Amino acid sequence: MNFPILSTGAALPRTCVSNDDLVARGVETNDAWIVSRTGIRQRYICEKDESTFTLARDAAVQALERAGIAAADVGVIVVATCTPDLSFPSVAALVQGAIGAPTTCAALDVNGACSGFIMALATAKGLLAQGMGKHALVIGAETFSRVVDWNDRGTCVLFGDGAGAVVMGCTDDGVKGLTGDAAPQGLLAVELGMDGTQAGCLKSSGGVSSTQTAGVVVMQGREVFKQAVRQMGQVPPVLAQAGLALGDVDWLVPHQANVRILEAARDALGVAADKLVVTVDKHANTSAASIPLALDAAVTDGRIARGDIVLMQAFGAGLSWGSAVVRW
Ligand code: UT7
Secondary structure: OEEOEEEEEEEOOOEEEEHHHHHHOOOOOOHHHHHHHHOOOEEEEOOOOOOHHHHHHHHHHHHHHHHOOOHHHOOEEEEEOOOOOOOOOOHHHHHHHHHOOOOOOEEEEEOOHHHHHHHHHHHHHHHHHOOOOOEEEEEEEEEHHHOOOOOOHHHHOOEOEEEEEEEEEOEOOOOHHHHOOOOOOEEEEEEEEEOHHHHHHEEEOOOOOOOOOOOOEEEOHHHHHHHHHHHHOOOOHHHHHOOOOHHHOOEEEEOOOOHHHHHHHHHHHOOOHHHEOOOHHHHOEOHHHHHHHHHHHHHHOOOOOOOOEEEEEEEEOOOEEEEEEEEO
C-alpha cells in the first residue's frame, strides 16, 4: 500500500509582527536578542476574526484545490493542534462541516503539541489503511499567540500562529502519476516517542479539568533546548525502516523551534546545510503547524520535487518526538 502526499496547503494570519513590532507592543525585548538566540525575525498573529479553525480550514481548502480532490472525496481529517477553538467538538469537526466533507469521514484532533503533525500523519495513515477512504486531510494548526504569557519575554517572542495541510492518498499500487516509476511512494515510515516523566519541562499552566482556563505556556527553555538537540541529532529509525540511509535524504524538514536547535541537530547528523529547510525566521515556532508550513514553503518554491526523499523530525511538549520519511 502507498500513501502519496498529493499536495500541500498553508494559511497564515493577515498580520505579520516583526521583532520591532513586539517592542512597540510593549514586550521588553529587542530584535538583536531574538535573532541571535532563535533566528526568529517575525511571526504571524491572529486578529479577532481568525482562529485555529479558520487557519486549518483555509490550509485544507488550498491543499484540496492543489491536489484536484473534491471535499466529497475526503475520508479522513486529522487536525494536529493543542490550541483548539473549543474544548469540544474538535477542530476537525469544524473543518469537516465547513468544507462539506462527507459525514462518513473519520474526523479527529490529535493533541501532540510540536510533535502533533507527525502524530497526525501516523494516525491518518492508520485510518486510511483500515479502509476509511482514499484521501486524508492531515492538518497542523495552532494559535499560540492565544496561550503565551505576553508578560514572559522568555516565551512570548518565540511563537506564532499558522496552519499547514497535506492531502495524503492511499493506493494499492505504484503512483505512476507522481514520479513515473513503481518505487514506493509517499509516507514510507513513521515513528513516535514520548517521555511523560518530563511533562513539566514544557507545558500549559492550566486546562479545563484543572484550572478551567487554557493556561499559558511555561517552559524550561535551556532543558528543552538540550533535549531537542539530543533527540533531533540522532539518526531516526524511520530511515532504516524505509530501507534508506542519511545519505539518501534530499531534504531535512524539522519542527521549527529555534534555528540554533535546527543547525545543531543538522550538524550532529552530518547533513549538508543546503538540505535543511528553515522557516522559523518567518513564522517563528508554530508548534504542530511548523512542519507542514515548512513543507509547503519548500514545495511551492520548487526545492522539494517529486521523487525526493524528505525526512521530517519533530520534538516538543510531552516530552514527545517523532519522525517521518516521505518519498515525495
Ligand atoms: O517547540 C519545542 C519547544 N521549544 C523549544 O525548543 C525552545 C527551546 N529553548 C530555546 O530555544 C532557548 O532556551 C530560548 C530561546 C528559549 C532561550 O535562550 P537561552 O539562550 O537559553 O536564554 P536564557 O533563557 O538562558 O536567557 C538568557 C538571558 C537572560 O538574561 P540574564 O539572566 O542572563 O541577564 C534572560 O533574561 O536572556 C534574557 N532574555 C531576553 N532578553 C531579551 C530572555 N528572553 C529575552 C528576550 N529578550 N525575549
